[in-house]
Amino acid sequence: MKTSVMISKELLNQVGLPEVMQSCHCRTPQGKRLKNAARFFTNSSHDEFVAEITAIARLVEMVKVKHPQVLEAQTQLSRLRELRGTFSRLEKGRLLDDTEFFELKGALTIFFRLSRLKELMAEAGVDFQVTKDASALLDPSGTGNPTFHIYSDYSPGLARIRGQKKKLERDISQAKGNQRKILLTQRALVTAEEDKLEEQIRLQLGEKLQAWLPQMRHNAETCAILDFRLAKADLAVRWNGTKPVAVAPSEPAVLVDSRHPLIASILQKKGLQFTPISIKLKQGSTVLSGANMGGKSVALKTVFLALLMTQLGYFPICNHLETPLYDFMAFESHQEGDLHWGLSSFGLECVKIRNHHRRSQNQQGLIMMDEPCRGTNPAEATAIVQALCRTYGRSSSTFFIATHYNVTPAAGIRFYQVRGIRPEVLAELPVQKTGSESDLHEDLSRVRKIQNLMDYRFEEIEGSQQTPSGAIKIAELLGVDQTLLREMMAAWQEDQWPNLD
């Protein structure tokens, strides 16, 4: 994911991917490793993406009904241990100790038990290789007992020595004084012989198991895939995710009623509801405008998270999602604060603009920007934003930008706006009467009231309509002094009709 997704760590945290991954509970160290590797599916891995998503969709149905095979698989997977160290030692021909043989014996039992869950394996799209004969090596008398030691069954010589040792131990338990000391010395000699034989057996056992290493590695990898797919299916059921559809590179990304799982959960705790977001992102540029407090940033994060989750093979939290599999994804927002504090923020922004543009010339990407050039002078900023929209409008990449700057319609540029507060509702709101000192509690309650009237849904608009002037109205509602308001209105009108004078 590292090279395919260009986003700062801080913004990625704000987008919520780490929490999504944390909420996806893998049970095995192998599954956790696969999850943390965060494979990014692109159009060149389209078939693998389809296989992954289809398998998860089938598992979702089994998870929903708490299928007994799912529960059994989860139990078995939770017992699987990290095997890389033991496999590596086995491969290098090192002498394994009893705990490592025990570990392998346990793993082989898990592989066998999982492989018997035929329906689940078929739905999960995984297949275990047969390792029955390897299991038999670690259970020579076929008891099925999960424990392990170097069994006397491995060698008649070992059985004989242990018989002698046992007799000595019986005698030792009855003996005292010098007699006991003599017997303990004799026992030490027999034990040394036993150790030698055990070592030979360990070596032979290791050699025999080495032949099974490819199958064991394959099965451990299969456990990882099964574990991660089951975890993703479980997450999809818990969060009501949907199976995404991968469309051709020239097709648009369509999100219907997309929700941000983490923000929705926070709002729910406050008794509020998250407004689902629906949007169609075609190749070219899409400009999102809207009133202040209109939730544009949250919307961008929601869209980015849904598309990122999809390309990482998770089910996004939408009612429907279809998307081309982009070669790369980028998201820039300067609300995130800057880790390189002290450097020119515009300079850093330019570096990112340059990099994304260069990459988009060879690859098909999704580039999202939240209020770029916000610290730049408005005239130049408008020019830069306009140029970005026009350039990406002609590109095969998808550029999605939230901006306050006016963008003039051109080929390949589409416009969306957040509906915001309807003017008639806004007009009916009483203006806040404030005294000379502000009351924080009252101010916050007022802001909350205005926010509650906001319609966060997107609507596609024709061309670039006038940026809504709701901002000045909101300033009025929050009790900004009349003289200042008059100045604001005058400045706004001058800006809209500069040549009237």
Added chain:
Amino acid sequence: MNTLVVKPGIELFRLTGLQDLQSLAIIGLSKNAGKTTCLNHLIAAWQASGQTRVLGLTSIGRDGEPRDILTDRPKPRIYIPAGTLIASAQGALQRSDALLEVLELSNIRTSLGEVVICRALSDGYVELAGPGSAEEIGCIADLLRNHEPDCLFIIDGALSRRSQAGAGISEAVIVAVSADTSSSPEQLAEKTDFALKILQTPSLNQKDKDLLLETCQCNPQTRVVIVVGEERTVTMEIPSLVGHGKELAKKLVPGTRLLYLQGAITDQVLSELLKEAHFSRLTLVADDGTRILLKPEVVQKLRARDIDLAVLTPIDVRMVCLNPTRSNGLKLDSATMLEKMRSLLSIPVVDLGPALM
């Protein structure tokens, strides 16, 4: 009790009530206190008396190695009968000569590798290297009981780690003390008496215990609870008690009735508190007796200020085992030592003699 050396078996059982216990810890007042010798006696007595319950053994730290890792002097090894369960680290298992069956891996790591749950399929020597924290010891107890629910779980201590053996992880305790603590019988008796009094600090009354536990549950990060008057509580979230004495002293107000300090209560922690006039006429509460690491003179100062000591989890010391041999090999007069200690201590004091190894 007239005999100096207690015969393993019935007498040991009578003194400790071993047969009725579910768990037991052996802790030493110093290094080479004789913990492993005591453990070997317990194992032999258990075997000789034909107990049907299985023993489950582990150690806080490392025990049973043939030579002392610091001094290179020979040490008593641990000899167990077939059937015994042990929880010991991978590295220590490789140095054991009993035939061991691996039952389970604990996921608890030590410097010698992961702690493994094994059953001895033959008699033999084992080295015990278990986890270092009370919480992990609790996990080990659960794992052993998965295999033998009725086992007698014995935790062997290591290197005078008194601070690790309590905290409610065992039902009873045997204290091992050697002539290394003092070669003078009088001083040895006095030092042991003081250590036992601290270890056996009485329990706080149930009502206050509930109040403190409830406060800690609501504030999981808290290390200090101050109770003023009947039920007014003030909590402090500090990383450790050490180095925060001044801060703590500032929080004390007139009318403080209880002061609960989570973690080790040392002379250093109390030195700042003793400068504070309000630090008087109250009860100072520790988790258990192993967490009170105070010198006699500091305890004396507390008494002078009318400060009582109390614990949340009291420790039941069943017996004191005396090792009259110093670590340099010099054997002192066991009879005199026992006589002095018995005259001062209210719990049985025995010299079990060298174990049959």
